[in-house]
Amino acid sequence: MSDRPVGANAEPAGEIRLESLTKTYGRVTALDGLDLVVRPGELLTLVGPSGSGKSTVLRLIAGLDRPDQGRVLVDGVDVGRVPPHRRAVAMVFQDYALYPHLTVRDNLLFGPQVRRVPRAEAARQVRDAAARLDIADLLDRYPDQMSGGQRQRVALARALVRRPNVYLLDEPLASLDAQLRFSTRADLLAMHRALGTTMVHVTHDQAEAMTLGDRVAVLDGGRVRQVGVPQQVYDEPADLVVARFLGSPPMNLVPGGGVFGATSDTTVGVRPEDLAVDPEGPVEVTVEAVEPLGSEAILLTRCGDDIRLAVRTGPRPGVGAGDRLRLRPDPDRIHRFDTETGLRR
Ligand SMILES: Nc1ncnc2c1ncn2[C@@H]1O[C@H](COP(=O)(O)OP(=O)(O)O)[C@@H](O)[C@H]1O
Ligand SMILES: [Mg+2]
Known part of the structure; x- marks a missing residue:
């Protein structure tokens, strides 16, 4: 066997195929027959x-944990018996997982040293990664002498030094403040473009999922509910779980259709931006509250006793609580789901 990590010399590089993965922890089912294919070079x-089950998926790909059933294939090779350090995979954790007693330089050198990379080559790899992530001036600092954003860059640099075929990023932006999250998001995209390496990025933030992925896979209950280009998944959610999860405020869902006219076994969905205020509109509502968001406003309205509808409007809607309005749904953007199974109709 060569020293090359499994998956490091195959073409195309970095395809991940997850087949019927099941994983339980005691009585908890973390993954329940999960299938997913990550294409070579994509950011999913x-x-x-x-x-x-998001972190569990990454741990199984990295080999930090084993599935009860199912297989993980990297570039067509079943890696079930390959230990983590021999997989061409690097993982970045939300809490950075840097060694606190080592400087940034030594944190970055740690992996190459363990893998017995010659000293000069290791130093070159560290310089290259530090330059790419703009942390060259931090190499002598310790983790507790840096901000969260800087630590996150070091964690990314450490993954770069591994030169894997696959990056696994577990909520890498979750502990950053909003401003930094925004700029680091752009850095991640640039890094992916420059490297062209497969990345699986995990988040619980639907906005991050919409903006970062070439494709997005929506997970719920240890299964993939839908995979696709973000806008396509947003426009045509496959089921009620996906419909509820992507979008903020979430899609308005009306069991039985109510004012949107449907049979009792159908749930009708309309996104807040697909409801227009229109004096001639068919749906009469009362405004309960207005949420000004600067660039837009959300009207929280009530239709009859039990239907609440959120409406996205321009920044200065000129209405207030108690006002009565009429709404017109965009007829091309009405979603219908089977109430029983939750599946799109
Ligand atoms: N080591 C573990 N021991 C017990 N339960 C676990 C362990 N890891 C994960 N779980 C459980 O498995 C489920 C999925 O966990 P996880 O993959 O971490 O979810 P996510 O990353 O999407 O938040 C959760 O119910 C979690 O509590
Ligand atoms: Mg997690």
Whole structure:
């Protein structure tokens, strides 16, 4: 056997195929027959609520944990018996997982040293990664002498030094403040473009999923509910879980259709931006509250006793609580789901 990590010399590089993965922890089913293919070179975002199995998926790909059933294939090779350090995979954790007693330089050198990379070559790899992530002036600092954003860059640089065929990023932006999250998001995209390496990025933030992934996979209950280009998944959610999860405020869902006219076994969905205020509109509502968001406003309205509808409007809607309005749904953007199974109709 060569010293090359498994998956490091195959073409195309960095395809991941997950087949019927099942994983339980005691009585908890973390993954429940999960299937997913990550294409070589793509940035795929795994999104789902907390506890939906996202980190478990990454741990199984990295080899930090083993599935009860199912297979993980990297570039067509079943890596079930390959230990983590021999997989061409690097993982970045939300909490950075840097060694606190080592400087940035030594944190970055740690992996190459363990892998017995010659000293000069290791130094070159560290310089290259530090330059790419703009942390060259931080190499002598310790982790507790840096901000969260800087630590995150070091964690990314450490993954770069591994030169893997696959990057696994577990909520890498979650502990950054909003401003930094925005700029680091752009850095991640630039890094992916420059490297062209497969990345699986995990987040529970639907906005991050919409903006970062070439494709997005929505996870719930240890299964993939839908995979696709973000806008396509947003426009045509495959089921009620996906419909609820992507979009903020979430899609308005009306069981039985109510004012949107449907049979009792159908749930009708309309996104807040697909409801227009229109004096001639067919749906009469009362405004309960207005949420000004600067660039837009959300009207929280009530239609009859039990239907609440959120409406996205321009920044200065000129209405207030108690006002009565009429709404017109965009007829091309009405979603219908089977209430029983949740599946799109
Ligand atoms: N080591 C573990 N021991 C017990 N339960 C676990 C362990 N790891 C994960 N779980 C459980 O498995 C489910 C999925 O976890 P996880 O993959 O971490 O979800 P996510 O990353 O989407 O929040 C959760 O219910 C979690 O509590
Ligand atoms: Mg997690």
